[in-house]
Amino acid sequence: MRYPRGDGDTDGASLSGVADYPHPSSEGRSANMRANRRTDTKPELALRHALHRLGYRYRKDYRLDLDGGRRVRPDIAFTARKVAVFVDGCFWHACPEHGSKPRANEWYWGPKLIKNVERDRINDAALILAGWTVVRLWEHVPLDDAISAVVTTLAETVPGRSGRSGQSGQSGQSGQ
Numbered sequence: 001m002r003y004p005r006g007d008g009d010t011d012g013a014s015l016s017g018v019a020d021y022p023h024p025s026s027e028g029r030s031a032n033m034r035a036n037r038r039t040d041t042k043p044e045l046a047l048r049h050a051l052h053r054l055g056y057r058y059r060k061d062y063r064l065d066l067d068g069g070r071r072v073r074p075d076i077a078f079t080a081r082k083v084a085v086f087v088d089g090c091f092w093h094a095c096p097e098h099g100s101k102p103r104a105n106e107w108y109w110g111p112k113l114i115k116n117v118e119r120d121r122i123n124d125a126a127l128i129l130a131g132w133t134v135v136r137l138w139e140h141v142p143l144d145d146a147i148s149a150v151v152t153t154l155a156e157t158v159p160g161r162s163g164r165s166g167q168s169g170q171s172g173q174s175g176q
């Protein structure tokens with residue numbers, strides 16, 4: 001989603017744009033269009049930039065074709081370590097703190113949000129089955145916490161462990 005008002009270029013310490021969240025109301029249609037613009041939402045960008053500055057290399061919106069024809073695009077993918085990072089919007093993915101359902105157009109949003117959450121869980125399971133480690137972060141998570149969640153997970157994983165018995169040719173932590 002896009003944040004309509006730009007309080008944005010402050011190099012802020014938080015991933016959150018929650019206060020500015022465009023709550024869908026009668027203008028369900030344009031909200032729906034925003035929903036389709038998955039990539040490059042602000043919290044995701046902040047996290048990507050921070051990781052990049054730290055020397056990590058990753059794929060953004062890298063499409064994974066998993067078993068059963070399931071296609072998943074993690075927001076950030078570390079392909080050698082098979083770590084998939086998702087930055088989930090509080091509204092779209094029904095965060096317990098900020099994901100309260102909108103009253104307007106309940107008939108439309110209710111099932112849609114439930115479906116989103118179900119799909120998240122199915123994707124997680126498919127990724128794990130395929131040997132990936134999944135990191136899901138709410139967009140409200142402070143940037144520093146998000147960074148350390150990703151960095152910690154990367155530190156716990158071994159590059160090139162997928163099926164190959166051995167030492168990868170990947171070059172360490174910044175080698176993605």
Ligand SMILES: [Zn+2]
Pocket residue numbers: 090095096097098099138139140
């Ligand atoms: Zn939230």
